[in-house]
Amino acid sequence: MATDSDNPCLPFEQDNLGFYQALLSDSNGAWSCLYIKAYKSFITYACQRSSISTDDALDILQDGLAEFAVKLKNGKYVFQGSAVTAYVFTVCRNRWVAFLRKNKIQKTDRLQDNTADDDDDDSTIQDGENHPFTIFRRDDPDGDEANEADSGGSDAIWADNEADWEAVGRAFAEVGADCQTMLNCFYVEEKSLGECGARIGLQENSAKVKRFRCAQRMKTLYTQYKKEEGGGRIDFRG
């Protein structure tokens, strides 16, 4: 049975800023706490209001958390005093709404919320004070923009394309184990060429050639799959 001392949320009670800073410094306890809070609130919320399976709800939750983690890392999420959990809940909820629409699933309780209908009105959720995740109001159509950095700055130089993570996933699955290690090391962990090469037993010069070939292969497969697919987009513009 879990005890209080095992609760990773204990250090962050009532401290929104401290919690945000702990997430920013990639504290495992903070991420575990966020996961627990998001899980307990969102899974119940989504399953009570629609006939989706728990597995689907879990998938949506993990997508939402992954989206938040990427936004936090690339500076797209800006802390403005309100609870991080509220923002994460809104991200998950938006994904849930999109999922219901895509799969033409009706909500099970129309009295509560018109989520699957066209008039997606967040203000119908009436327990903002008691809910662990206070819901953003309607004047923020996406619900999550209040905390997002302005995308109209210099970062908007290039075409504002969305990342198609399904195409990325398909491409990544096909590049082979060594390339996966190399690409993850280069793109995600942003490590040096020497370190990335060492992970697959290559000296720096050979690692450079390998990295380039892997990136080239990844790009070719990604652009090919992106053309084929329509879904799986992540809007991380900005």
Next chain:
Amino acid sequence: MELSDEFLEEIGAYLSGQMTPSAKNQFETRMQRDAALREEVAIQREIKVGLSFLAQKERFKAMHTNLEQRGLLTVSAADRLKTEPSPTETKVLPLPTKRTVFGPTWTYFAAAASVVLLLGLGWVVYQNRADERVDVAQNQQRFERFFSTNLKPTPLSPPNPDQLGAPQNSDQPNPDSLRLQEAITALQRQDTQTALNTLQALTQKSPGHWPASAQWYLALTYLQTNQRDQSISLLQQIAALRGHPYQREAQRLLGELVSQ
């Protein structure tokens, strides 16, 4: 635009924010003029964001398994109430107005015995699961206390008087230490499977500081994944080995595990 190694390097530095402000300005000026470069940066950015997203999702999947094992994802009635948006209409079930009539007296006893039996079995199952969760939580707490992302450095060997003027090789990172660091990063993000694979491979290598350190982290990984017996067996080996970099830690952890 044809991707070249130089472009990849440059775009990588730009997207990860590793350029100096002046280099960044120059690069952005080039992008404004060159549509092909702009497009290439956009594609590279999509790949980077997509891969980061997938890596994060894997992290949360692993985290889910870990938290579930520790019994931290149990949704209580209070949690359910918190997600209720407003009072809902509760279904009203009519209470039976007449007493249900059972058959002969022995059926009462049979029904009562079944209930007692079920309750008893339920209690045993519940107790076992509760004990399991306590073990998992304790293992996790011990793991967190003993786990450190800082590796112990290789001990300094006494200087060889014949090689005092020779250049040092310390700049070159040892591949085993990098792999060990990789495993520790995986453990940190709770990707225990990757950590296990890497650490098991490292401990099979010829004896040395890094394979020995990998043994310690492997014992910790076993503990975190609730493979207590494997963890104890490995800790016994480490604790008995004089000069092992983690001998003291192993002895302490072993003492706790055995006295439990």
